Amino acid sequence: MTPPSSTYRVQLRPEFTFTDATAVIPYLHRLGAGALYASPVLDATPGSTHGYDVVDPARARPELGGEEARRLLAKRLREAGLGFVVDIVPNHMAVEVAKTNRWWWDVLRRGPGSAHADFFDIDWRRGKVLLPVLGADADVAELRIDGDELVYYDHRFPIAPGTGEGSPQEVHARQHYELVGWRRGNAELNYRRFFDITTLAAVRVELPDVFHATHDEVLRWVAEGEVTGLRVDHPDGLADPGGYMRMLRAGAPEAWLVVEKILHPGEDLPQSWPVDGTTGYDALREITGLLVDPAGEAPVTELARRLGQxxxxxxxxxxxxxxxxxxxxxxxxxxxxxxxxxxxxxxxxxxxxxxxxxxxxxxxxxxxxxxxxxxxxxxxxxxxxxxxxxxxxxxxxxxxxxxxxxxxxxxxxxxxxxxxxxxxxxxxxxTRFAALNEVGGSPNDFGADVAAFHTAAAARAAGWPAAMTTLTTHDTKRSEDVRARLAVLSEVPGEFADAVTRWTARRGIDEPSLNLLAWQTLVGAWPIDADRLRGYLDKAAKESKLRTTWTDHDEEFERAVAAWPDEVLGDAELRAEVEAFAGRIRGPGWSNSLTQKLIQLTSPGVPDVYQGTELWDFSLVDPDNRRPVDYAARAALLAEIAGGWLPEIDSSGAAKLLVVHRALTLRRDRPELFTGYRRLHAEGPAAAHAVAFERRGLITVATRLPVGLAAAGGWRDTVLPLPDGEWTDTLTGTVVTGQLAAMLARYPVALLVRGES
Structure with a gap:
């Protein structure tokens, strides 16, 4: 198994199909990506925007173009020398539109006698399958019969053979399922689900026949060389994750295999799993920690306490x-x-x-x-x-x-x-400090020790060199660039506390946690329009379950939250203040973004670039992070960079594209450079602001805590002693010495190779 040099994640959906992905292959090749990493490609609930609600694991999704378009995408990727990594969902299948899932439909029709009765994790000891789809139990009176189906508004369910005589209610009473009020689901459901989502029924892939039924098509793609890697979604929901991984490895012995296992600090993957590593949330946490100033914890905490958080x-x-x-x-x-x-x-x-x-x-x-x-x-x-x-x-x-x-x-x-x-x-x-509120993160750990980062990176090099690393995914609470900008607040906590105190007095939200999160989101994603901010705050308010939820609504509070973005953005004086503050942290935020990106792209592991994040991307939690990506604009900027352009660090984000392009191209063309790991130590008055490490003939240099660095007078005579030889910065093409003031004069990061660039 040879892992990809890197991956580029795309979100396939009806608006971005296999054919659309095929069209961006030339761009991805020029960018330097090693593989296309796609969201689930199997048939899903009609109209699904993410594909994790699979209804048929035996066919490529027709809404994405179907089998023919999938095969063409795989063919074009092979011709371009790119791998193809597919996201698979073994834990559950969608049952929201029952008829689209032929196995589930058969189980509802035939009950325990169905050939697929064991496919789903149903507690048959409790009798009928409980389906909490009605507005209330009494709504069973609204059922009607249409041929051999029971109908409740848009919901359709099968009628078992020989049970169709009589009124709809009499027919319903004879079925292998019982339709009940939706509120009964949390307390009475008798099939395992994905979290609290009753429309995603758990699948028993620990059974060999179920494993083969749900995996044989994807494993055929692997065997035929069309798919080179698999990303396993939600392994923690499986009955026997280790056993599942062993079955999957046996079916795909040459594939790159990573699992969406979220590790807490200090936790390791089970040694018995025959996989190449996690999908990288652990690396995200470690890298983010470098950007957060521990000195900011006390004032940030005091602000939260004062606001009632x-x-x-x-x-x-x-x-x-x-x-x-x-x-x-x-x-x-x-x-x-x-x-x-x-x-x-x-x-x-x-x-x-x-x-x-x-x-x-x-x-x-x-x-x-x-x-x-x-x-x-x-x-x-x-x-x-x-x-x-x-x-x-x-x-x-x-x-x-x-x-x-x-x-x-x-x-x-x-x-x-x-x-x-x-x-x-x-x-x-x-919501004391939202930059830390990330999947796999610990909001209670304010900043990371630099030595701890290097220890973790060295451990990954030694134990999991082919694990994925990431900074943004479809599941992150906010994009890497929002997080990088928010990290700056730890360096200016007093200024931020004063600003939020004034802003709250003028236009606060009447719920402390959401209020503090809203101001952080506003400056972190600035500029942001009212509709995007409104959608985010609505989700945040409901997820917190403090004043309103997805199921039990406080309509008055929700109206106030929905009005807040327009009120803030429409208040000229307040808007000017917010804009000025966002401008104050924008430059250091860009520095942080370049730092974390270069570290991720060059440290041990296989780096993933989430769609569009090769430029600045200030997306928030899904569905905001599934917005369309302008690949034409990126391709035009990349062409200029390939022609020798060294962009300024500005709002275009081209400087980030330069970093991504240079690092990915090096990983692909000179893989021998990306082995081993050794921390390098800077010396001098600003040494604490440098993060540096050597792979094998390659050195990464990056800036941390840029506000503090500038306040102290910059790098001054701080040096990074370099190993023997002539070192060239691949970002600028210049030969460098260890003087950081000169090395990092143009960009806050440098990527050095021994000899000519």
């Missing part, structure tokens, strides 16, 4: 996770609790919930990761001594049979509690 991170996280176990994933908790022998159901449910809330990582993979399990049990026992007997019983029974149903279901669900409670709730409640 909770500042005890662990308390906020605990409450958010408790909300998930008590109100959102109740059905899952009860299903697990029913498996605990000898304990009354309510106590067992409490023990299960408390242990999940206490988990220090997303999940364990018993018997691997037993220390994480033990830590969660100890924390739960200390928090709830009244549940000690139930917690001990849970602990004993899980350890007794780590591959049994109890242990399996607990581990599958703990990841859901952590992800839903932390990423999707806490990160919208604990």
């Amino acid at each position: 909770p500042v005890d991170y662990h308390q906020v996280e605990d409450r958010a996770r408790r909300l998930v176990t008590d109100r959102i994933l109740v059905a899952e908790v009860h299903r697990i609790a029913a498996l605990v022998r000898g304990i009354e159901q309510e106590a067992a449910a409490g023990a299960v919930a408390e242990t999940m809330i206490a988990f220090p990582v997303y999940r364990s993979y018993l018997p691997e990761g037993a220390a994480h399990w033990a830590a969660a049990i100890a924390t739960a026992r200390a928090a709830r001594p009244d549940l000690a007997e139930a917690i001990d019983a849970l602990d004993f029974q899980v350890r007794e049979d780590p591959h049994g149903e109890l242990a399996t279901r607990f581990q599958q669900t703990s990841g859901m509690v952590v992800a839903k409670g932390t990423e999707d709730t806490t990160f919208y409640r604990y």
